Amino acid sequence: MANAIPKRSENYSEWYNELVYKAGLAENSDVRGCMVIRPYGYAIWERMQRILDDKFKETGHVNAYFPLFIPKSFLSKEAEHVEGFAKECAVVTHYRLKTNPEGKGLIVDPDAKLEEELVIRPTSETIIWNTYRNWIQSYRDLPLLINQWANVVRWELRTRMFLRTAEFLWQEGHTAHASAEEAVAETHQMLDVYADFAQNVLAIPVIKGIKTPNERFAGANDTYCIEAMMQDGKALQAGTSHFLGQNFAKAFEVKFANKNNQLEYVWATSWGVSTRLIGALIMAHSDDDGLKLPPVLAPIQVVLVPIYKTEDEKNAVINELKILNSQLIKAGIRTKLDDDDTKRSGWKFAEWEMKGVPIRLAMGPRDLANAHIEVVRRDTKTKDSISINDQFSEIIQNLLVEIQENIFHQAKLLRETRSYKVDTFETFKNILEGDNPGFIYAHWDGTTETELKIKEETGATIRCIPLDNPKEDGVCVYSGKPSTQRVVFAKAY
RNA sequence: CGAGGUGUAGCGCAGUUGGUAGCGUACCACGUUCGGGACGUGGGGGCCGGAGGUUCGAGUCCUCUCACCUCGACCA
Structure with missing residues (x-):
């Protein structure tokens, strides 16, 4: 086991970090507190994005994009908001570099100082509400239901891959409503979207709840959240949905004319989930052999591994696997036929286990002769040999459903005990x-x-x-x- | 930001009283292998985190820096 990771029981943090690296999810970059999300990790994020984005569209939201830079003065308009975020902001003060006249390298050009400093968004309420002022005049402009997929920066003192990085990817929904009731309903709706996603896609049971005033988002009247339990018994906030009242409308003077032609401040919500969910996924489900991905989320649900010695065996086995692979694809299953000739089968088994692929199918000359295939579940590690017949893809499909349920069940059991x-x-x-x-x-x-x-x-x-x-x-x-x-x-x- | 720790090959590490750098793994080539991370032989790869200093000579000693990790406090 040359590439084994530390055991959870021995060193939970080290286990987590090694898993993130060995499973190909992410690695530390040379930039303080910032990680490089590697292709497999990004594929997981893309799956999350797609599923959530569909859900946002179904519930009537549209996507837009607002600037990365926020003028410093915007941030100070909402008193509690600025207090919450001021101490972790990256600030742009200049717009030009020049070669160092006294030596090598580049220096910041002192003549290129900005009139007003720009803050790299830690969250976008301020820039968005500053924009909404121009978009909202009448009750006919409401509700305004917008989501943004973006990166944000919070200069955290201590960072951990996915759980807390200085820069992270997320989505932030920012909605505007004509009444408090409607805004509160939106806050609850999106909390439900997150809870459904956590439980049915990520297979992580969550508690829906409301935060105490002390734990509330800076600038919110109420903060709702979903809380999940990790395998070490610690809690992880997996998503938040805020009822912002009229705080930002008042700070940015966003008013609308109601049906009686009276001017009122707009009611607001904001809600978000981040790449932290990948951290949640790891710590909720994985084991000492690596990641365990729930099938609904997994970028690759089934990996097919050929076993062979001779060129003839290789061709025969891979041909059969290609046929099976196309059946699985036709059934809507995301697959990978790992026919890489430079790696041995045992190596591939360990590798795909580390990457958490829910089902592995392995076929060698013996299986081929008997019209069988080996099926291994990542969640239980159990091996079965099934015969290749008309029900093949159906069996695999059913097994994926079973694995999804079992992973959720295991996580729930842990939380209950x-x-x-x-x-x-x-x-x-x-x-x-x-x-x-x-x-x-x-x-x-x-x-x-x-x-x-x-x-x-x-x-x-x-x-x-x-x-x-x-x-x-x-x-x-x-x-x-x-x-x-x-x-x-x-x-x- | 506090308290500890670590920076030497892609990764993990060793390096004695200062004498010009090594092991495992990964990588490349060839051969034997191939049903759970194969083995053998040969090979490539290092400004020893950075800057000063002491010294004939510094990975090693001194000073200053920078970065990262673990645990706290702050936060998604």
């Missing part, structure tokens, strides 16, 4: 410091003060207040004050 109802602070701390940390459902008195104290003492934060939360009288696990419901605590990425 690592979710705890807790009533004392002692137990609370013990669980987080024990061998199986996870989600803690505990009563909370509703104050930011208590929330911060708990964070300080345990490292856990309130991930969300679940939307379908049952009401239940109790007392705060920390302060002992009365509470009406449990909230979800966990350590988070």
